[in-house]
Amino acid sequence: MRSLLSDELDDQLDKVQTDIAASQIPIIILFEGGSGRVISRVINELDRNLEPRGINYFHPDVTGGEATAFAEIMKATPGKGEISLYDRSWYSLAVEYCNGDDRVMEAQIEAINSFERYLLDNGTFIIKIAFRMSNDDMNEYLKEYRPHTSIHNTFLSVNHVDRVKFRAVMPQILEGTDTKRAPWDIIDVKGVQETVEKTAETIIKRMKVCLKNAWTKSDCRTIKCCFPNPRKDLELDQDASDYNDRMDELSEELERLQILLAASGRTLVLGFEGWDAAGKGGAIKHICHALNPRGYKVARVKAPTQEDNEHTYLWRFARSMPDAGHITIFDRTWYGRMMVEPIEGFCTEEEYQRSAEEINGFEKVLTIHGTILIKFWLDIDKETQLQRFNDRKNDPLKQWKLTDEDWRNREKWDVYEKYIDTMISSTNTPYAPWIAVPANNKKAARVWIMESVVDRLKAELE
Amino acid sequence: MRSLLSDELDDQLDKVQTDIAASQIPIIILFEGGSGRVISRVINELDRNLEPRGINYFHPDVTGGEATAFAEIMKATPGKGEISLYDRSWYSLAVEYCNGDDRVMEAQIEAINSFERYLLDNGTFIIKIAFRMSNDDMNEYLKEYRPHTSIHNTFLSVNHVDRVKFRAVMPQILEGTDTKRAPWDIIDVKGVQETVEKTAETIIKRMKVCLKNAWTKSDCRTIKCCFPNPRKDLELDQDASDYNDRMDELSEELERLQILLAASGRTLVLGFEGWDAAGKGGAIKHICHALNPRGYKVARVKAPTQEDNEHTYLWRFARSMPDAGHITIFDRTWYGRMMVEPIEGFCTEEEYQRSAEEINGFEKVLTIHGTILIKFWLDIDKETQLQRFNDRKNDPLKQWKLTDEDWRNREKWDVYEKYIDTMISSTNTPYAPWIAVPANNKKAARVWIMESVVDRLKAELE
Numbered sequence: 001m002r003s004l005l006s007d008e009l010d011d012q013l014d015k016v017q018t019d020i021a022a023s024q025i026p027i028i029i030l031f032e033g034g035s036g037r038v039i040s041r042v043i044n045e046l047d048r049n050l051e052p053r054g055i056n057y058f059h060p061d062v063t064g065g066e067a068t069a070f071a072e073i074m075k076a077t078p079g080k081g082e083i084s085l086y087d088r089s090w091y092s093l094a095v096e097y098c099n100g101d102d103r104v105m106e107a108q109i110e111a112i113n114s115f116e117r118y119l120l121d122n123g124t125f126i127i128k129i130a131f132r133m134s135n136d137d138m139n140e141y142l143k144e145y146r147p148h149t150s151i152h153n154t155f156l157s158v159n160h161v162d163r164v165k166f167r168a169v170m171p172q173i174l175e176g177t178d179t180k181r182a183p184w185d186i187i188d189v190k191g192v193q194e195t196v197e198k199t200a201e202t203i204i205k206r207m208k209v210c211l212k213n214a215w216t217k218s219d220c221r222t223i224k225c226c227f228p229n230p231r232k233d234l235e236l237d238q239d240a241s242d243y244n245d246r247m248d249e250l251s252e253e254l255e256r257l258q259i260l261l262a263a264s265g266r267t268l269v270l271g272f273e274g275w276d277a278a279g280k281g282g283a284i285k286h287i288c289h290a291l292n293p294r295g296y297k298v299a300r301v302k303a304p305t306q307e308d309n310e311h312t313y314l315w316r317f318a319r320s321m322p323d324a325g326h327i328t329i330f331d332r333t334w335y336g337r338m339m340v341e342p343i344e345g346f347c348t349e350e351e352y353q354r355s356a357e358e359i360n361g362f363e364k365v366l367t368i369h370g371t372i373l374i375k376f377w378l379d380i381d382k383e384t385q386l387q388r389f390n391d392r393k394n395d396p397l398k399q400w401k402l403t404d405e406d407w408r409n410r411e412k413w414d415v416y417e418k419y420i421d422t423m424i425s426s427t428n429t430p431y432a433p434w435i436a437v438p439a440n441n442k443k444a445a446r447v448w449i450m451e452s453v454v455d456r457l458k459a460e461l462e
Numbered sequence: 463m464r465s466l467l468s469d470e471l472d473d474q475l476d477k478v479q480t481d482i483a484a485s486q487i488p489i490i491i492l493f494e495g496g497s498g499r500v501i502s503r504v505i506n507e508l509d510r511n512l513e514p515r516g517i518n519y520f521h522p523d524v525t526g527g528e529a530t531a532f533a534e535i536m537k538a539t540p541g542k543g544e545i546s547l548y549d550r551s552w553y554s555l556a557v558e559y560c561n562g563d564d565r566v567m568e569a570q571i572e573a574i575n576s577f578e579r580y581l582l583d584n585g586t587f588i589i590k591i592a593f594r595m596s597n598d599d600m601n602e603y604l605k606e607y608r609p610h611t612s613i614h615n616t617f618l619s620v621n622h623v624d625r626v627k628f629r630a631v632m633p634q635i636l637e638g639t640d641t642k643r644a645p646w647d648i649i650d651v652k653g654v655q656e657t658v659e660k661t662a663e664t665i666i667k668r669m670k671v672c673l674k675n676a677w678t679k680s681d682c683r684t685i686k687c688c689f690p691n692p693r694k695d696l697e698l699d700q701d702a703s704d705y706n707d708r709m710d711e712l713s714e715e716l717e718r719l720q721i722l723l724a725a726s727g728r729t730l731v732l733g734f735e736g737w738d739a740a741g742k743g744g745a746i747k748h749i750c751h752a753l754n755p756r757g758y759k760v761a762r763v764k765a766p767t768q769e770d771n772e773h774t775y776l777w778r779f780a781r782s783m784p785d786a787g788h789i790t791i792f793d794r795t796w797y798g799r800m801m802v803e804p805i806e807g808f809c810t811e812e813e814y815q816r817s818a819e820e821i822n823g824f825e826k827v828l829t830i831h832g833t834i835l836i837k838f839w840l841d842i843d844k845e846t847q848l849q850r851f852n853d854r855k856n857d858p859l860k861q862w863k864l865t866d867e868d869w870r871n872r873e874k875w876d877v878y879e880k881y882i883d884t885m886i887s888s889t890n891t892p893y894a895p896w897i898a899v900p901a902n903n904k905k906a907a908r909v910w911i912m913e914s915v916v917d918r919l920k921a922e923l924e
Contacts, residue, residue: 021862044751044754047750047751048751087756153725154721155756156754156756157721259619288509289509292506293506294502295617295618306768
């Protein structure tokens with residue numbers, strides 16, 4: 001296995017990689033370019049010179065459906081001490097999505113910059129390499145980069161990216177995403193050896209920048225409460241006299257809409273937040289009952305594991321995102337970042353102040369690629385909560401549901417309320433709206449939720 | 463949401479489920495039957511009466527390729543305190559595989575019994591429910607079980623199992639797998655309500671059996687060294703004079719064979735074990751270099767996480783099994799169970815004595831469904847290891863590779879050797895053979911490994 005790099009370059013790469021490993025900084029090295037074959041070949045050659053432990057290779061497979069591709073990309077982001085090599089990335093996904101409309105392109109660029117800012121601010125360094133070649137050169141060089149085989153229709157060689165489209169839109173995307181902390185390195189493709197050398201030099205150069213740690217500093221940001229808050233003036237007591245009939249109707253509708261969703265290949269994400277004992281569990285159960293179990297899963301959010309903590313904080317939620325045509329129901333969500341985490345000191349004030357913008361960015365990327373996202377806040381008043389706590393305390397079969405923590409949280413009701421209103425007012429975006437659910441009456445709450453889901457699915461799918 | 467169960471039955475189910483949750487025993491409830499629609503409907507009705515926390519629903523999707531279906535099934539096995547509902551299971555997979563040849567059916571039955579014994583012995587309780595109905599009844603009842611929709615071609619409703627084939631082979635499979643510890647409960651399908659009631663009664667009855675804990679006792683088993691041991695008389699010093707040319711040839715061959723594998727939809731698993739400093743890392747790197755990175759991943763086996771420990775011990779390896787057409791290279795494997803675990807006391811003597819049979823069963827199921835599995839033992843002598851340890855100690859860039867544990871393991875060389883020979887002699891099966899690799903000369907070892915992979919892939923794929 002003869003390396004294409006000089007001994008000197010190989011030593012430098014070895015040295016900087018050892019320093020990076022010691023620093024435990026997660027690193028993304030992403031490769032983009034008109035030809036998948038060039039990218040694969042360069043990665044494969046470089047592989048000889050990289051110490052493989054802690055390196056993960058990723059190639060986005062858009063055949064699984066566009067709506068799932070971003071979650072896959074996010075799941076592949078590196079943990080502490082890891083390097084993720086992206087053989088194509090969120091940029092190829094953006095190219096796919098461009099349709100000639102400038103506003104679409106701008107939205108894509110904004111979404112990308114927001115995602116990269118999230119990664120950088122949360123400690124992940126990004127190296128972006130674009131391989132550039134003229135059309136004539138490409139046809140010439142592809143001979144050198146081509147493997148000696150006759151079968152070209154497997155997932156190994158199928159190019160998911162349209163070369164012409166890529167060349168047409170990529171310059172503008174490059175320009176719009178060439179940021180100070182995550183600039184592009186553009187490499188003109190020549191023969192294999194020269195290209196591999198230039199790539200190695202670029203990685204060494206950028207890893208040295210990474211080790212200086214200056215990139216971690218971002219502009220201060222603060223939460224902006226710029227959206228309407230549907231909790232305000234919500235009448236918590238609602239009538240549920242037609243409960244049984246209405247639930248039967250809505251269940252039948254939902255059953256039908258789930259089939260439309262499955263056929264569409266889009267995905268549905270329902271996020272449930274609410275006061276303790278507001279009825280999240282029961283509401284989820286009633287939705288599930290109307291659904292075909294083959295098409296949904298319930299993600300119950302617990303304390304983060306060690307693996308979770310070695311990644312950026314939204315990573316663990318990306319792992320539970322639905323497959324194409326499927327539904328994930330989150331029993332508690334990533335909004336812990338805007339409630340329990342700042343209140344209990346599990347994140348810093350600076351991290352909290354960034355969170356709304358980061359979460360809006362996360363939800364934006366999910367939704368522009370086809371995920372339908374609805375967030376529920378189940379609202380009850382303090383008296384109702386007390387009554388339900390006492391009911392649980394007195395029922396042997398329900399006692400396990402009530403913990404000391406529930407009582408402690410109850411004491412902080414006013415603090416929580418402040419954070420909840422800030423959370424809703426800063427993240428109630430048009431693309432991922434909050435539904436405030438009056439839940440003093442559990443049955444009325446269930447109807448309210450089912451109606452919201454059915455109405456939204458009708459609007460999106462019919 | 464009106465339950466189909468009487469209050470009494472509902473209370474009983476609630477009570478036994480609470481006891482099961484307190485016991486933390488992982489439980490599988492699997493459903494089989496001629497009609498997927500009946501199964502889905504019953505599960506959905508039952509869902510109202512089950513406390514959803516800790517319940518996971520699973521439906522095997524064989525469209526991803528048969529070779530991956532078993533790993534998916536294994537990944538869905540429950541951890542401590544969890545219940546996994548299987549809407550179809552390894553039985554439907556077995557039905558799919560039957561081809562009229564009695565030996566194939568017998569092999570399937572043996573593989574199933576071995577897998578269930580593994581689950582039971584390692585603390586997972588299994589409830590098996592088969593829905594039985596005549597052909598006439600089926601057509602009658604399906605009307606009642608049918609959802610009110612017109613789209614029938616999504617993953618929600620497509621039945622992966624051929625009904626006629628199922629009815630033809632299932633009786634014999636039922637008979638062969640109706641074991642004392644995991645018997646079948648057969649339920650004659652009537653109207654929805656009656657069927658749901660009978661199913662609830664069955665689950666209650668079986669969960670009570672589970673809580674008595676008598677099922678955990680299995681017959682004592684001991685490791686049987688019944689296969690040839692290729693380590694014996696292996697000449698560890700080998701010549702590598704034609705190294706460069708041979709590696710170039712073999713790499714080109716492997717590149718070509720990877721494409722055949724991708725096109726076949728089968729999977730390749732390479733497991734690497736060997737003495738510390740035997741050259742596993744380098745050998746893996748050289749194989750990877752010949753491969754298209756889109757089609758392989760390297761699974762580096764570290765200490766089990768808490769989540770791993772809450773499952774049976776082979777679960778974490780199932781998680782890293784390849785997708786259809788892909789390759790996983792394991793850097794250390796499940797054979798820790800037969801070396802470090804018994805030596806360091808991480809498993810009991812009884813668990814160790816069961817391990818060979820369990821692992822053979824695991825590998826058997828993988829391979830009968832199309833996985834190509836090769837296991838490498840990299841063999842060096844004690845002097846070579848000492849020399850390599852010293853080389854590492856003296857090289858600043860390699861020092862991190864050498865730990866105190868390596869020196870401690872070296873002191874136990876003779877103990878390890880005994881366990882290694884037992885491991886190979888008891889698991890060197892025809893379907894998942896060990897390749898003993900003479901590795902005193904690293905280059906010769908790499909050629910030996912590449913040749914083994916290339917020869918095996920040629921035999922399997924050409």
